[in-house]
Amino acid sequence: MKFICGRYQLDLSRPHVMGIVNVTPDSFSDGGKYSSTELAVAHAIELVEQGADILDIGGESTRPGATPVSLEDELQRVLPVIEQLAERVDVPLSIDTYKPEVMRAAIAAGADIVNDVRALQEPHALEIVAASNVGVCLMHMQGTPQTMQLEPQYDDVVTEVAGFLQSRLQAAQAAGIAAERITLDPGFGFGKRTVHNIALLQQLPVLQALGYPLLVGLSRKSVLGKITGEDVDSRLYASLAASVIATMKGAAIVRVHDVKATAEALKVVAAVR
Numbered sequence: 263m264k265f266i267c268g269r270y271q272l273d274l275s276r277p278h279v280m281g282i283v284n285v286t287p288d289s290f291s292d293g294g295k296y297s298s299t300e301l302a303v304a305h306a307i308e309l310v311e312q313g314a315d316i317l318d319i320g321g322e323s324t325r326p327g328a329t330p331v332s333l334e335d336e337l338q339r340v341l342p343v344i345e346q347l348a349e350r351v352d353v354p355l356s357i358d359t360y361k362p363e364v365m366r367a368a369i370a371a372g373a374d375i376v377n378d379v380r381a382l383q384e385p386h387a388l389e390i391v392a393a394s395n396v397g398v399c400l401m402h403m404q405g406t407p408q409t410m411q412l413e414p415q416y417d418d419v420v421t422e423v424a425g426f427l428q429s430r431l432q433a434a435q436a437a438g439i440a441a442e443r444i445t446l447d448p449g450f451g452f453g454k455r456t457v458h459n460i461a462l463l464q465q466l467p468v469l470q471a472l473g474y475p476l477l478v479g480l481s482r483k484s485v486l487g488k489i490t491g492e493d494v495d496s497r498l499y500a501s502l503a504a505s506v507i508a509t510m511k512g513a514a515i516v517r518v519h520d521v522k523a524t525a526e527a528l529k530v531v532a533a534v535r
């Protein structure tokens with residue numbers, strides 16, 4: 263299964279690890295010695311050394327209830343990191359944003375993938391991606407980061423998420439984005455309760471049947487906390503279990519914080535799957 267993303271063409275027949283690089287001032291507690299750019303770049307390089315196949319750079323937290331970040335602030339955070347990494351690492355760089363202006367600037371700075379939690383629904387997002395040769399991840403979210411966890415409701419979450427992703431696929435194809443440039447993502451935790459997240463993981467093969475590589479992000483998420491009782495800093499083992507389950511059920515890419523542990527676990531999956 264081929265994924266064309268900018269300068270790269272990935273063979274997704276083996277599971278790939280996408281390392282998370284959060285470039286938000288509060289994501290690196292360094293006492294102000296270095297800027298978040300230097301720390302983010304150093305962290306990203308370390309993730310590649312640990313086995314990251316892809317880096318996902320994000321300047322705005324989309325966690326439930328997260329405060330929105332201005333366009334200027336997001337650009338100032340992510341562009342220097344992408345520019346430096348484009349020269350220093352040899353893996354696809356993904357920009358985790360829903361803002362079309364950030365997509366445009368990040369692509370110009372060297373991003374190979376647009377990872378959009380809003381599935382290119384913002385005005386001009388489809389055109390910006392179509393005019394490039396970057397890969398794209400179309401993710402499902404119900405509501406917005408500010409509202410999505412207020413009593414999310416579904417009649418049948420898997421059918422509804424699949425239907426949304428199909429509608430976004432049609433929009434992407436209509437805009438001229440080639441199928442080989444597209445991955446899909448159920449958006450674990452984005453407007454879903456534990457029962458919904460578990461159903462989506464259990465029935466991942468239904469989404470895989472849409473015919474596109476699946477990207478899954480469960481790393482350290484609250485559904486794992488609900489299942490294990492562990493807080494966010496103690497969810498490595500649960501995250502590894504989630505990555506193994508997801509890839510055994512067909513996920514092609516897992517988006518994680520803990521790259522070395524996940525890369526090793528996925529070597530076993532690749533040997534057995």
Ligand SMILES: Nc1nc2[nH]c(SCC(=O)O)nc2c(=O)[nH]1
Pocket residue numbers: 323324325358377378379399401447449450477478479480483517
């Ligand atoms: N494609 C994709 N992008 C993401 N960005 C975040 S940010 C929230 C967090 O990491 O807790 N989650 C995801 C995800 O699940 N899929």
